[in-house]
Amino acid sequence: xxxxxxxxxxxxxxxTGKRREHLxxxxxxxxxxxxxxxxxxxxxxxxYGVFSPLEGFVTQEDYLHILYDMRLSNDLPWTIPVIxxxxxxxxxxxxxxxxxxxxxxxxxxxxxxxxxxYGWDKKEYVEHVYKTTDPNHPGVVxxxxxxxxxxxxxxxxxNELKHPLEHRILWPIETRVLFREKGWKNIVAFQxxxxxxxxxxxxxxxxxxxxxxxxxxxxxxxxxxxxxxxxVIFAAYEALIKHYYPKDVVVLAGLLMNMRYAGPREAVHHAxxxxxxxxxxxxxxxxxxxxxxxxxxxxxxxxxxxxxDLGITPLFIREAFxxxxxxxxxxxxxxxxxxxxxxxxxxxxxxxxxxxGEIPPEYMMRPEVAKVVINFKNPFVE
Amino acid sequence: xxxxxxxxxxxKKSLYEQILKEAERSGFNSLDEFFEFILEQLVESEGAEEAxxxxxEEEKVRERLRALGYID
Numbered sequence: 001x002x003x004x005x006x007x008x009x010x011x012x013x014x015x016t017g018k019r020r021e022h023l024x025x026x027x028x029x030x031x032x033x034x035x036x037x038x039x040x041x042x043x044x045x046x047x048y049g050v051f052s053p054l055e056g057f058v059t060q061e062d063y064l065h066i067l068y069d070m071r072l073s074n075d076l077p078w079t080i081p082v083i084x085x086x087x088x089x090x091x092x093x094x095x096x097x098x099x100x101x102x103x104x105x106x107x108x109x110x111x112x113x114x115x116x117x118y119g120w121d122k123k124e125y126v127e128h129v130y131k132t133t134d135p136n137h138p139g140v141v142x143x144x145x146x147x148x149x150x151x152x153x154x155x156x157x158x159n160e161l162k163h164p165l166e167h168r169i170l171w172p173i174e175t176r177v178l179f180r181e182k183g184w185k186n187i188v189a190f191q192x193x194x195x196x197x198x199x200x201x202x203x204x205x206x207x208x209x210x211x212x213x214x215x216x217x218x219x220x221x222x223x224x225x226x227x228x229x230x231x232v233i234f235a236a237y238e239a240l241i242k243h244y245y246p247k248d249v250v251v252l253a254g255l256l257m258n259m260r261y262a263g264p265r266e267a268v269h270h271a272x273x274x275x276x277x278x279x280x281x282x283x284x285x286x287x288x289x290x291x292x293x294x295x296x297x298x299x300x301x302x303x304x305x306x307x308x309d310l311g312i313t314p315l316f317i318r319e320a321f322x323x324x325x326x327x328x329x330x331x332x333x334x335x336x337x338x339x340x341x342x343x344x345x346x347x348x349x350x351x352x353x354x355x356x357g358e359i360p361p362e363y364m365m366r367p368e369v370a371k372v373v374i375n376f377k378n379p380f381v382e
Numbered sequence: 383x384x385x386x387x388x389x390x391x392x393x394k395k396s397l398y399e400q401i402l403k404e405a406e407r408s409g410f411n412s413l414d415e416f417f418e419f420i421l422e423q424l425v426e427s428e429g430a431e432e433a434x435x436x437x438x439e440e441e442k443v444r445e446r447l448r449a450l451g452y453i454d
Binding site: 008074167170173174177178181182251253305306308309 | 410435444447450
């Protein structure tokens with residue numbers, strides 16, 4: 001059967017109907033905090049249960065447990081604190097126990113009950129979560145730009161975020177109903193922020209052999225310059241699925257969530273999130289959620305040993321490459337041949353070819369996929 | 383943290399030895415942790431649905447899935 005949500009219950013903090021009207025009215029009188037777009041995405045993820053069991057932004061007890069133990073204070077695995085930062089001036093006159101309105105671009109999205117206001121040590125955060133204090137790490141940069149204080153407490157979502165790709169986004173309750181409609185009991189999720197090459201396809205199909213269905217789950221959210229644009233990724237996957245997957249074994253749906261580039265900790269975080277979507281298995285490949293050379297290629301595998309109680313099965317699948325002697329896509333475990341026969345797929349090389357409008361060789365990327373990607377004028381985030 | 387309750391159970395010795403091996407292999411720090419995890423899984427699988435949707439709410443979800451082409 002599909003996975004139970006993390007913590008046993010799918011969180012739903014989306015307020016509707018008369019209660020929503022009443023709270024919207026109330027929110028206009030409350031002290032207001034403007035949040036940025038990334039915090040707004042976190043807010044949505046909390047409200048729609050993506051981050052179950054979190055009901056709001058974390059309080060200090062959970063924050064410290066997560067940093068030091070990679071668990072919530074109730075011992076449930078959780079590896080990345082979901083935090084809301086404020087400046088002292090923004091909450092002048094506001095105290096613990098008060099309600100505030102959270103707004104983005106002048107529009108109120110939620111009411112938050114402030115359970116706690118606390119200080120934090122950014123260096124401590126990045127050392128634990130990112131395992132580096134290097135100011136060039138994209139996640140570290142973001143943390144150091146955050147404000148002085150953190151506030152924790154539950155949220156109630158009053159307005160949905162209108163997103164240009166909302167027709168691509170499914171929330172956990174929707175994938176759960178979908179998997180049930182399809183009669184799927186074992187579902188493997190594949191996380192991606194790239195267009196598919198032959199290596200990705202190989203890994204997905206290897207996992208799909210053992211499950212009822214595959215959820216291809218591209219991340220929609222903040223990305224760094226040089227990443228593929230969301231619409232390009234979806235178009236590319238549609239081409240791949242149309243030509244190379246049997247009907248009805250794949251669901252392609254977007255996940256609105258920020259990418260943190262925290263390597264191993266984020267791999268566990270991603271697995272928990274997919275558990276909330278109803279998946280029973282989660283593919284962890286080479287350097288999952290990594291960036292640059294901050295993490296070892298398989299560090300994101302070893303961390304799972306600390307979570308035998310995670311509740312979703314990680315599938316550790318080695319990097320695929322093309323072997324001329326084997327005559328197809330293989331990995332190190334199943335290919336006995338030497339490097340002279342092996343051709344690795346380089347993401348950097350693929351990007352360059354696409355930038356130059358070149359169709360990559362077939363062993364790297366399916367031609368139908370390549371044509372779709374190249375047809376976009378600017379496929380990369382600038 | 384939640385309060386713990388201590389209970390005593392009687393099981394076959396052979397089963398106990400198998401459980402010890404399995405708990406160690408799975409990476410749990412103690413038998414208590416292992417038993418708690420197994421029992422939680424069992425209770426959750428028999429327990430209530432993850433998010434109790436009314437028939438109306440569930441139909442609304444299905445409508446969206448139909449509109450997006452995920453189901454017929």
